[in-house]
Amino acid sequence: xxxxxxxxxxxxxxxxxxxxxxxxxxxxxxxxxxxxxxxxxxxxxxxxxxxxxxxxxxxxxxxxxxxxxxxxxxxxxxxxxxxxxxxxxxxxxxxxxxxxxxxxxxxxxxxxxxxxxxxxxxxxxxxxxxxxxxxxxxxxxxxxxxxxxxxxxxxxxxxxxxxxxxxxxxxxxxxxxxxxxxxxxxxxxxxxxxxxxxxxxxxxxxxxxxxxxxxxxxxxxxxxxxxxxxxxxxxxxxxxxxxxxxxxxxxxxxxxxxxxxxxxxxxxxxxxxxxxxxxxxxxxxxxxxxxxxxxxxxxxxxxxxxxxxxxxxxxxxxxxxxxxxxxxxxxxxxxxxxxxxxxxxxxxxxxxxxxxxxxxxxxxxxxxxxxxxxxxxxxxxxxxxxxxxxxxxxxxxxxxxxxxxxxxxxxxxxxxxxxxxxxxxxxxxxxxxxxxxxxxxxxxxxxxxxxxxxxxxxxxxxxxxxxxxxxxxxxxxxxxxxxxxxxxxxxxxxxxxxxxxxxxxxxxxxxxxxxxxxxxxxxxxxxxxxxxxxxxxx
Amino acid sequence: xxxxxxxxxxxxxxxxxxxxxxxxxxxxxxxxxxxxxxxxxxxxxxxxxxxxxxxxxxxxxxxxxxxxxxxxxxxxxxxxxxxxxxxxxxxxxxxxxxxxxxxxxxxxxxxxxxxxxxxxxxxxxxxxxxxxxxxxxxxxxxxxxxxxxxxxxxxxxxxxxxxxxxxxxxxxxxxxxxxxxxxxxxxxxxxxxxxxxxxxxxxxxxxxxxxxxxxxxxxxxxxxxxxxxxxxxxxxxxxxxxxxxxxxxxxxxxxxxxxxxxxxxxxxxxxxxxxxxxxxxxxxxxxxxxxxxxxxxxxxxxxxxxxxxxxxxxxxxxx
Numbered sequence: 042x043x044x045x046x047x048x049x050x051x052x053x054x055x056x057x058x059x060x061x062x063x064x065x066x067x068x069x070x071x072x073x074x075x076x077x078x079x080x081x082x083x084x085x086x087x088x089x090x091x092x093x094x095x096x097x098x099x100x101x102x103x104x105x106x107x108x109x110x111x112x113x114x115x116x117x118x119x120x121x122x123x124x125x126x127x128x129x130x131x132x133x134x135x136x137x138x139x140x141x142x143x144x145x146x147x148x149x150x151x152x153x154x155x156x157x158x159x160x161x162x163x164x165x166x167x168x169x170x171x172x173x174x175x176x177x178x179x180x181x182x183x184x185x186x187x188x189x190x191x192x193x194x195x196x197x198x199x200x201x202x203x204x205x206x207x208x209x210x211x212x213x214x215x216x217x218x219x220x221x222x223x224x225x226x227x228x229x230x231x232x233x234x235x236x237x238x239x240x241x242x243x244x245x246x247x248x249x250x251x252x253x254x255x256x257x258x259x260x261x262x263x264x265x266x267x268x269x270x271x272x273x274x275x276x277x278x279x280x281x282x283x284x285x286x287x288x289x290x291x292x293x294x295x296x297x298x299x300x301x302x303x304x305x306x307x308x309x310x311x312x313x314x315x316x317x318x319x320x321x322x323x324x325x326x327x328x329x330x331x332x333x334x335x336x337x338x339x340x341x342x343x344x345x346x347x348x349x350x351x352x353x354x355x356x357x358x359x360x361x362x363x364x365x366x367x368x369x370x371x372x373x374x375x376x377x378x379x380x381x382x383x384x385x386x387x388x389x390x391x392x393x394x395x396x397x398x399x400x401x402x403x404x405x406x407x408x409x410x411x412x413x414x415x416x417x418x419x420x421x422x423x424x425x426x427x428x429x430x431x432x433x434x435x436x437x438x439x440x441x442x443x444x445x446x447x448x449x450x451x452x453x454x455x456x457x458x459x460x461x462x463x464x465x466x467x468x469x470x471x472x473x474x475x476x477x478x479x480x481x482x483x484x485x486x487x488x489x490x491x492x493x494x495x496x497x498x499x500x501x502x503x504x505x506x507x508x509x510x511x512x513x514x515x516x517x518x519x520x521x522x523x524x525x526x527x528x529x530x531x532x533x534x535x536x537x538x539x540x541x542x543x544x545x546x547x548x549x550x551x552x553x554x555x556x557x558x559x560x561x562x563x564x565x566x567x568x569x570x571x572x573x574x575x576x577x578x579x
Numbered sequence: 580x581x582x583x584x585x586x587x588x589x590x591x592x593x594x595x596x597x598x599x600x601x602x603x604x605x606x607x608x609x610x611x612x613x614x615x616x617x618x619x620x621x622x623x624x625x626x627x628x629x630x631x632x633x634x635x636x637x638x639x640x641x642x643x644x645x646x647x648x649x650x651x652x653x654x655x656x657x658x659x660x661x662x663x664x665x666x667x668x669x670x671x672x673x674x675x676x677x678x679x680x681x682x683x684x685x686x687x688x689x690x691x692x693x694x695x696x697x698x699x700x701x702x703x704x705x706x707x708x709x710x711x712x713x714x715x716x717x718x719x720x721x722x723x724x725x726x727x728x729x730x731x732x733x734x735x736x737x738x739x740x741x742x743x744x745x746x747x748x749x750x751x752x753x754x755x756x757x758x759x760x761x762x763x764x765x766x767x768x769x770x771x772x773x774x775x776x777x778x779x780x781x782x783x784x785x786x787x788x789x790x791x792x793x794x795x796x797x798x799x800x801x802x803x804x805x806x807x808x809x810x811x812x813x814x815x816x817x818x819x820x821x822x823x824x825x826x827x828x829x830x831x832x833x834x835x836x837x838x839x840x841x842x843x844x845x846x847x848x849x850x851x852x853x854x855x856x857x858x859x860x861x862x863x864x865x866x867x868x869x870x871x872x873x874x875x876x877x878x879x880x881x882x883x884x885x886x887x888x889x890x891x892x893x894x895x896x897x898x
Contacts, residue, residue: 072801093751102751123800127710128722131703131772138769139729142737142744149740191750192758374632379625388881389637392644395880397829399847400869403854404647407862413659415646443643451887493727500731507832511851532736547739554736565731 076117083113109133143558150332150551153307156544158323165324166284167216169291169311171258172320173282174266181206183267184232185275187254188239193246196253201226201233202267202275214259214267232273247272282319291319307331307548332552342538345525352434353530357502360441361495367442368449369487373479376457387454394447402511405440430527433513437528440512441502448498456490457483492572500565504557509533532557651870656863672867682868684842685849688760689872692845693827696767697820704774705816709804711775712782713790723779726772734769735832741766742836763837767827774819781815782808814886821879821887828876846872 087110094103116122116129152158160168183202191197200214201223208231213223225237235241247254258266258280267277281295291300291311300311300319308323336342375386393401408415409426416436417423426436460483468478502508509515515526515533524541525534535557539550617625642663650661654669676682710716711723734741742757745766749756756762790803798806809816831847838844844852846868854865880887 072799090751097751099747099751102747124710124714124716124719127706127714127804131707131775134699134703134768134771135729138741138766139732139734139737142734142740142769143732145740145744146737191753197750371632371636374629375636377626377629380629380633384884386633386637388884390640391880391884391887392877393640395825395877396644396869396873397825397847397876399829399831399851400647400873401643403851403865404643404869407658407858408643408646410658410859413661413859415642415661415663419663443639447640497727497731501733504733504736506733506735511831550739554739557736558732561731562728565728 080114080118083110105137109137146551146554148551149548150555151327151329152325152548153323153328153331153546154325154548154551155546157321158308158325158548160322160324162324162326164216165322166291167258167260168256169320169322170280170282170284171260171266171268172256173280173293174258174268174278175281176270176276176278181277183212183275183277184208185269185273186233186236187242187247187269187272188233188236189242190239193240193242194250196250198242198250198254198257199239200257200259200267200269200275201236203228203231203233205231216257216259218260219262219267244272293319307335328548332549333556335549336535336552336556341524342535345522345534349525349529349531349534352528353503353532356434356437356441356530357499357505359438360445360502360505361499363438363442364445364449364498365453365491365495367446368451369453371446371450372453372457376454387450390450391447393443394451398444398507399511401444402440402508405436405443406512409436427513428517430517430519433517433528437508437512441505441508444508445498452491452494453487456487459490460486488572493569496565496568496572499568500561503530503561503564504532505530506532506536531560647866647869647873650862651866653863656860656866658859658862661862661866672863673871676864676867676871680853680864680868681841681844681849682871685844685846686871688838688843689828689846691760692764692767693824695764696827697823699768700771700773700823701816701820703768703771704819705778705809705812706804707772708775708778708782709808711779713787723776726775730770730773734766738833738836741833745837757837758839758843760838760843763834763843766833766837767830774823777819778812778815781812785811814883817883818886821876821883824879825876828872 087106090106091103094100094106112129112133116125182205184205186201187198188201189196189198197215202212202214202219204210204212209228211222211226211228211233213220223236226233227235233241242250254269258268260266261277265277265279267275269275281293283292283294284290285292289302292298293300298313300313302309303312303316305312307328309326310321310323311319313319336346371390375383380386411417411423411425411428414426416426424432426432464482464486465478468482509528509530510533513526513528515529515537517527518525519527524538526537529537531553535553536550539546539553645665646661646663649663649665650656651672652665652668652670653661654667654671656672656675711719745755745757745762749759749762753759754761755765785808789807793803793807794800828845829847830845831851834845834848835851838848850865850868850872853861853868
């Protein structure tokens with residue numbers, strides 16, 4: 042094939058390949074049909090989803106879906122960019138479900154998003170004002186049906202209202218306002234009993250979602266709000282609180298108290314002159330680098346941070362070194378043609394690798410039971426493994442050693458078999474003894490092959506949340522520092538901080554994730570550089 | 580062939596051993612085996628000790644498995660009475676699991692997830708590997724290195740973002756939102772390029788002349804990929820698929836965040852729920868479920884064993 046092209050073209054065969062491929066009609070009719078069908082489905086899906094996305098005002102998804110469609114059409118409808126045809130499917134998935142979430146995490150890390158700050162400011166103000174709605178004597182009353190087109194526990198919830206003085210009229214109320222005469226409503230005896238596409242909540246579900254329902258206040262055109270009154274009724278009333286957008290204050294019309302937004306920690310609240318909060322509701326706000334500063338300056342975090350960082354490093358290092366050495370010893374020992382039953386040995390030694398990780402971890406966690414656990418049983422010891430930090434660390438490492446060595450055994454066996462025999466033969470002829478030959482010839486060659494896998498294993502263990510979480514849960518915890526456990530690695534420790542007592546702090550958790558991304562990346566890059574293993578990537 | 584020592588004096592070599600695998604095969608066949616006759620002491624120093632280490636290795640590898648099996652057969656099913664070696668044989672735990680727990684649902688869900696993720700990941704990885712192996716384009720080396728780096732970050736680090744993202748997606752398309760199997764599968768497909776390096780290593784070992792000959796015969800690049808290259812690497816695809824399968828079936832963290840509804844639980848979250856409810860008394864049922872989960876995987880492992888050895892390393896980083 043290369044002969045057909047100008048020999049001066051170093052990449053002749055490839056550009057030849059490209060020429061051939063861009064010729065029309067090469068793929069024949071069936072391939073063309075598949076292509077047309079595929080692109081048709083893609084475009085059709087995008088068109089079908091557009092109304093729903095416009096309805097939900099999900100502009101981001103709308104743009105994303107049409108961008109994906111455009112990329113797919115551009116890639117597959119034209120004869121150009123041959124490599125792209127092969128790269129696009131996986132890259133799209135990677136971009137959507139790995140890279141984009143990482144970007145989203147980085148974005149969130151600059152906010153205070155979390156419990157109490159999940160809504161934007163406008164929604165929060167509406168909720169605060171709505172919660173102050175009080176009934177007056179002439180308040181209109183409604184028969185209420187609470188329904189959802191989502192999940193009965195988390196919503197979103199919609200109120201279907203029938204005025205008690207006009208049992209033929211129906212209103213559909215959401216946080217956006219009231220709409221009259223919704224479609225698909227079944228009216229029975231002055232009450233909505235079913236709505237197409239919605240699930241009507243029963244009393245039990247209503248009380249389970251009470252906290253969220255209490256935040257719902259449906260604005261009406263006259264400036265009043267409709268709020269629920271129990272499980273089956275609602276009333277319309279005027280709020281006693283009034284928000285002044287220009288001054289950014291809330292005024293209580295009954296007491297004339299004025300509440301202004303004031304910063305407390307990483308969030309703002311409306312407080313009066315005495316500093317009394319009107320509500321514990323705050324809102325999502327940009328906090329700049331505050332979350333990052335907190336990681337490095339919060340004394341509660343930094344007091345434990347260094348120790349945990351060191352242990353994380355030790356844990357990842359020992360896990361890699363331990364499993365590699367054990368796997369290597371077994372591989373070298375058994376990789377001798379005179380050993381009978383090599384296949385059986387191999388089959389048995391890789392068994393732990395075939396057992397799903399969570400099973401191994403949960404099983405091993407039962408081994409360390411002080412009274413009935415297998416480890417104490419076999420060794421005759423009476424160690425409370427998870428009781429002390431040192432023994433718990435040993436337990437974690439031992440478990441990881443068992444889980445990881447079969448992989449390293451496979452890797453080492455494969456690498457050993459890939460080393461040309463002439464090399465070891467030559468070493469022998471030159472008079473190198475068994476071990477010296479191994480150390481000088483085989484081992485360095487083997488290391489070149491396995492180094493990237495070792496780096497990847499290190500990175501994996503550095504963030505091996507599962508191993509810690511399922512084995513020890515990070516424990517044991519000492520009474521003077523109940524947040525930092527003896528076996529906590531960075532990821533398990535910081536996630537406990539972010540999701541533990543004090544409410545969910547997603548902004549902070551995101552900052553921690555970003556820091557872990559960076560640390561892992563730097564360590565991996567340094568290791569790759571040290572092993573020089575990526576220099577010949579071509 | 581790591582021991583560089585030659586045949587020691589006092590031995591008779593009938594046939595030079597070739598490779599480890601070759602020798603293994605030959606031995607079973609009989610006549611092609613290297614006939615090395617050693618005295619007993621010599622034999623132990625050269626070969627016997629390897630069996631001793633091998634036995635120790637096997638005991639180390641298998642004692643937890645033996646305990647798991649024993650616990651699953653123990654009718655009392657608690658930690659206190661479970662032993663390393665099975666003392667009794669009772670299928671109580673298995674029947675309890677199948678009758679009282681939705682084990683079938685968990686297994687079905689796990690199977691659906693595994694099959695979809697394995698298929699997508701193999702196909703997309705193989706496609707990308709073909710591009711990296713056969714074409715030269717700008718950003719090729721950078722792309723390969725970027726892939727390596729991105730794979731070091733567990734998706735769990737972005738768990739919150741994924742959770743929020745799929746909540747939003749579910750508001751528009753409920754079928755692929757949070758707490759749905761398709762949504763979970765889609766999320767797991769983010770790792771679609773996970774096997775590129777491994778598969779590329781094998782594509783590289785297939786000579787380009789093969790593609791070129793096919794093209795001269797009028798094949799298109801699609802045909803070269805599907806009809807020539809893919810069939811040649813079938814064993815390595817099987818190994819990759821198996822590795823992905825083990826990873827997916829054991830995936831616990833994201834599943835526990837994504838799949839809350841009991842009808843959507845996978846084997847990982849379902850069995851975790853069992854043992855978490857009562858760590859000491861549910862051990863037997865948990866062990867029974869674990870055995871049933873692990874057996875198909877183990878059988879696949881044993882079946883593909885000869886491809887697995889070497890397969891993992893070969894794609895390593897040879898470029």
